[in-house]
Every structure is written in structure tokens, then in C-alpha cells.
Amino acid sequence: MLHPIGWAAFGPPAENAAIARGVHPAVWTYDNIAQMKAQLRQLGFSYDWTREIATCDPSYYKWEQMVFTRMFEKGLAYRKSTTVNWCPSCETVLANEQVEDGLCWRCGSVVELKVMDGWFFKTTEYTEELLEYTNKLKDGWPERVLAMQKNWIGKSTGAEIDFPLEETVGGESGLRIFTTRPDTVFGVTYMSIAPEHPLAAQLIKGKPEEKEALKFIKRITKQSSLERIAEGAKKEGVFTGTFAVNPFTGGRIPVYIANFVLVEYGTGIIMCVPAHDQRDFEFAKEYGLPIVPVIEPEGTKLRAEDMTGAYEEPGVMVNSEQFSGLPSESGKEKIIEYIEKKKIGKRRVNYRLRDWGISRQRYWGAPIPIVYCDTCGVVPVPDKDLPVELPLDIEFTGKGGSPLAKAESFVNTVCPECGGKAKRETDTMDTFVESSWYFLRYASPHFNEGMFDKKEVGYWLPVDRYIGGIEHAILHLLYARFYTKVLRDLGMCDLDEPFTNLLTQGMVIKDGAKMSKSVGNIVDPDDMIKKYGADTVRLFMLFAAPVQKDLDWSDEGIEGAFRFLNRLWRLISDRFPKIEPLKGKTPDADKLSVSGKDLLTKVHKTIKKVTDDLEKFQFNTAIAVVMELLNDTSRIIPAGDEDVKVVRESVEAMVRLLYPIAPHVSEELWSELGYKGSLVDEPWLEWNKGLVAGAAITVVVQVNGKVRAQLTMDADVSDEEMKEAAFADEKVRGYLAGKEPRKVFVVPKKIVNIVV
């Protein structure tokens, strides 16, 4: 088993601290690491510190840079100019996954849309595989995480169809659109193109509408992503002055520029069917465009003038020439077959997922290993010159963009190919790139002939048990899956997926809100450790809620955990210090009193339950049963020496069962109990199967499904004996009142239900 730890050490917080307080990001980062490390050690986590890594170390990011150059060579890393998400506060570009409701995931600022050059990873190369594997991960991943990823990938099937233009524009003789509803093609009454689409400006060139349309484009493209979303209700557009032709009807179709068309999705141009698409409907109403129904619900006639909204459900095709009368679902197929035969379009699958923009206009990150040469163009840095180290001698002003771009000695370099003057790329990589492969590095953290030792990765990976927060359901978990597949295809490993089982643990909540400095509801672990000790903190956190759920921090709750450990401590040090260690010898069951025997049974049932629960990560219930055992053990009054031994056995069991949860206290009590050496060297306890199976059982007797009596019986009781005992019971007889039972159900060793 490998239980490693490391630090995602790059990122804007360190740089922001440098700007605000004049501390170098590196100093700030390593200070924080030292503090965190001390805290983790105090808490007694069993990390393998020999494998510790920090992603800001050049010996780490060097390999990431090398992989970048390989990806570049394969076209999986590429540069393009496009509309990107810009966070004005972080002063950097964000990937689509890092924008939440139009706001920056990190700082919450309103994200602006900007056209910029940047580097991208071609996640879309793996879209279908990423989607397909969500089905294979089903056994180990929470349903909702997979659902989120599927959602994010957003597969939709349909067709691309070419609509010829009346006259050629900018070298284009037609407009290609994507639709999921080819069955509605006879109802097209206009088309729309995204304002950002390069062809939009071409379509209006020289037209009377040009001036008006240009103004519109300018206004819309200036809006932030938040405005574009928020104004969702209001559909706006302008006529381009250009017409296309419906290839099915030959009809003349006006082309609009419309604010609701997304340039990045599909082809950035759509056919508009107001009768069967709500958005198209609203736009048509606004601009007085015709509405032509071509799908009708079975047995109903649709009339454009009566419609108050689009009819989006399936139905029967009408007004569609030879396709009329077909159900819309099979109509889709027929239309697609038709366009493929006539070569005016083709079947097409579209995804929402877009390529991962990894350029960050920030200093504290791994430099992108690229050099720009006037002669040779874009040149990747050769392996022998890696890593491209982040220069530490930098001035942080917080103004005017990335400090890297102003570091002359960094920027100016020579071209690795021609030796001439060249300039370095000054963008750094998104920190999610580092976190996309650190788990592989753990397999061979000190390997210096490559990113990782393939043999070691083959041995340790995939991760059997990956634990992280739900907030990375899409971000980190999608990127890591993608990156792993890239590494596989570069021949570096044989993994299809990095994480077999995923456990999304909850956050610690205080007063109904996520703990944060700005809200001021922070509970400092150091304070808690000082007051109660690490074990109390551990115990409480594991006990208060199942790991998957958020944990409500409660000052009273932690007191309860503290009380429990103290009770155990007192039981051992005050009441039973003089009894000799059992050293594995179990008391003689025959010499025990009834309560002694009950306790012995309880001890072994507890061992079984804790073992099972830990296996299932159900720490809260595991702790609860140990608490029960402590209650029972404290209450017993031993009837003889053999009973005392049971108490001793119970105490020893509790200490050992609690070891993974409260290691410090357990070790201490273990030696208090007279044992030498550490519990870490002791094997896990096993329960006595005979004792657990042979224990007396409670049989419930129901009359007409209602519980009327509880009988204590032997574990090997037969159905017949259960029945007899049930009918013999006085209380039960009272309920039967002499009536003949109509039926008797017996659940072996559990229940007798008498129906009268």
C-alpha cells in the first residue's frame, strides 16, 4: 500500500502574496509547505514522506515540459487565437471548466471575453473515450460525478447540412449548420450566425445593413460572459442583407447575426425553425419572421397564428414533401440518409467539451517550453535544455501583466534550431497540468530519467482509492483522465484510466458555511490539537458524519469525542491496571457468568463490525460500536476472575480497534496495558467466529405484523422451535385470544409472524 503526499505548489495565491507583501512566491510557498507539513505530522497521518513532492520544483515540472513538447509534436498541444475567458482580477485566461456561472472559480470576479493567443491541449481528441469510460468507471465512482462529467462532455447527435448562399461570400458558396433536428428542415424560415464568426463580417460587406450590423457585432462581442448568460431571455439580432437557399424547399432564407448563437459550438451557424425551437420562436416573433409548422402532435393540426410557443416534442412530419406523414424520429433518419446521398451534408455528433486552454499570463507556474524565432517560427525547447527554469530574480509590481514577460534575461534567448536571436514564450501552464500526473510521479518520485519509471507505475497504478473533494468532479478529474490517456498514447504507461475508485469526501462546514477567512468561521486545527490532542480531532471528524458528507463542525461535538477517549483512558488506568496482559489467551467461556459471556460475545461482534466498517470506509459506525462496547464494559460488574479477564480482553480489543483512528492514545494505552513495542507491529484482530455465530439471538414475535414479544433463543434454533416458543408465550397468546392462526411466517432466527 502506498499512501503518499505532496504539494500542488504553483498558482496565483503565492504570486498574490508576493505582490501584497513583498515575499517571494517561492519563499511563501515553502513556508506554507513547512507549516502544513508540521500540522499533518501532528495529526499523525501515516503518509510516506519519502515520496513527498512539490510541483514547483524544477525536477518535477521538467517532465511536464518534456511531455508538452511531445504533445506539441503530435498536435495535442497547439496555439491559436480565439475568444477566451479573461479574469481581470487574476489577470489571466481561464479554461472553460474554470468559469462558474460567468465567474472566476478562484476569485469570483466577472469573467470577460477576449480574443487572445494561447496554448491549448486537445482534450477533444479524447472526447468519445472520456465519455465511454464513464460507463466503465461506474463500479468505483460516485454516480453524480460521472453524471457531471457526462453533462460536461455534452454529446448530441444530429447532422450537418449545407445551405447554399445566393451568391458567394468571402470564398464561401454556402453556410454549413449543425442541427439535432434534421426532421424540421422544411420549417426553416431564417438562419443565424454568431457575432464572433469570421464570416459574419463578410456577409454584411457592402450591404446597406453593414453599418448597423457592425455596430451590433461590436456591442455584443464586448459583453462579459455573465452578460451573455444573464441576458438569456432577450434575443437580439440584425439582418445581414444576405440570403441563403433551403436545399430541401428551394426557398429564400434571410441570414441574421444573432446574439444567442455560440461561435464555439457546432459550426457557429444555425438553421432556425421557429415552429419547433423556442429560441428561434422568440427571435422570429421579435423580428416578424414567418413561422412554418412541420411537425404535428398525433391527430392535431398546428397553425402558426395560434402558436404561443414552439412545439418541441416529437410528432408527425407535415409540409415536408415526400417525408410528410413520417414520425419525426424516423424522419430524422430519412433526412440524414437523403442529405448524405445528395452530398449536401452528413451525419454528425457534436460535443460541448472544448479544448483545454492552458496558457496563464502569470509568473508562478511551469514555463511553457517554447521559443519563437523569426526564422524558424514556433520551436519547442529540446530535451537537453529542459527544464526551462522559472527565474527567481523577478520584480513583483502587480501591474502590467506577467513579470516573466518583463524579465529580459528570460525572454531573450537563442533559437535551438538556427542559433539566431529568439524570444521565449512567457505564459506558464495552468496548475491543473501539474495535478494531472502527480499520482504517477509518486510511484517513482526520485526517478530522473523520465517523468516516471514505467515499471513502478505498472506496479502501483491505477490508484485503487482516490480521495478528493466534489469540487473537482469536472476540473481536476477530467484533466487527469485526459492527461493519463495522452501519456498512454505517448507510450509512457499502459493506463486507460488513472483512478479505479473515487471517494468524494465532504467539506468541513461551520455555521452553515464552508470555512473561509473572509467569512471568519475558521477553526484552526492547531488550536484544537492543543486543546484536545490530535486523536480527539481525528476521532470527532470521522465520527460526526459519513466521509462522503459535509461535516458540521461543532464545539460541543468535539467535547463528546474527548469525553469518550477520556473514559477509555480512565477505565484502563484507574480500574484495571493490575490485570496481567492476556497475550492472546481468551477467557474460558464455560467459566463465565451470563453477563461475562454476553460481554465476550459483544467484544467479538465489535471486532467483526469494526473490521467490516473500516473496509467500507464507514468510520462513523465503526466508532459507534466501539463506543457501545465501552459502555457495556464500564457497566459490567465482574462475577469472578474469569469475568475480569473478559473485561481485560474487551479493553485490549478497544485499544487495538481504535488504533487506526486514534493512534497516539492507543499506543500509550497499549503500553499502559503492559505491552512492549508498537501497535503498528501487531496484526489486526480477528474475531472468534464460533462465538459470534453461537451467541444467543433475539426472536421477534409479531401478530398481524405488529411486534408483540421478544424471545431470547439459542443461535441454532429451528423454525419449528421458534414457532413453538412463539405460541407458548403468554403475551402472544393474549393477542391471539384463542383465534386460529390463518398463516404463520418464520424468518429463520429472526421473526415469527402469526396472522389471524
Place this chain on the structure above:
RNA sequence: GCCCGGGUGGCGGAACAGGUAGACGCAAGGGACUUAAAAUCCCUCGGGUUCGCGCCCGUGCCGGUUCGAGUCCGGCCCCGGGCACCA
């Protein structure tokens, strides 16, 4: 709108595989110990009813299947999360 979760005491949460609902803990109330307090220990703690034994009701709501439903099925309501002008 679509897709996932989830609704159990005052609270956090238990309940294998349809078989005693509320384990364990917190809070609350009462009592013991103490000059007093803290700590500790004991009792009560879903609702109604009863002097009590007990009885009736109760797992968001309505219905169904079953000898028996928190658990299964159908319909609805509410809460949380994800996606969303995705053509």
C-alpha cells in the same frame, strides 16, 4: 427545462439482503457526589394516551405490492448539486 443526489427525533446521524425504526453521539431536563462549582456517575429524552403494565400513531405527501415497507413499485411535493441560448 434536462440530469444526478437527498428528505428519518431539537441536532449530527444508525438501520445487513423487505423483518424490533431512531444504534452511537450532541443538546436538553431530572437526580447523585460536592460547602459550591467543574469533572464524573445514574435516569428521562419521536408524538399522543394512561397512575402504571400497556395501547395507538409515526421515516416529505398520496396510493399500490406484501404476512410485514424507512427500504420495492406508481404519482406528486420540497431541498441540495450539476448543465443550460449547446441548435
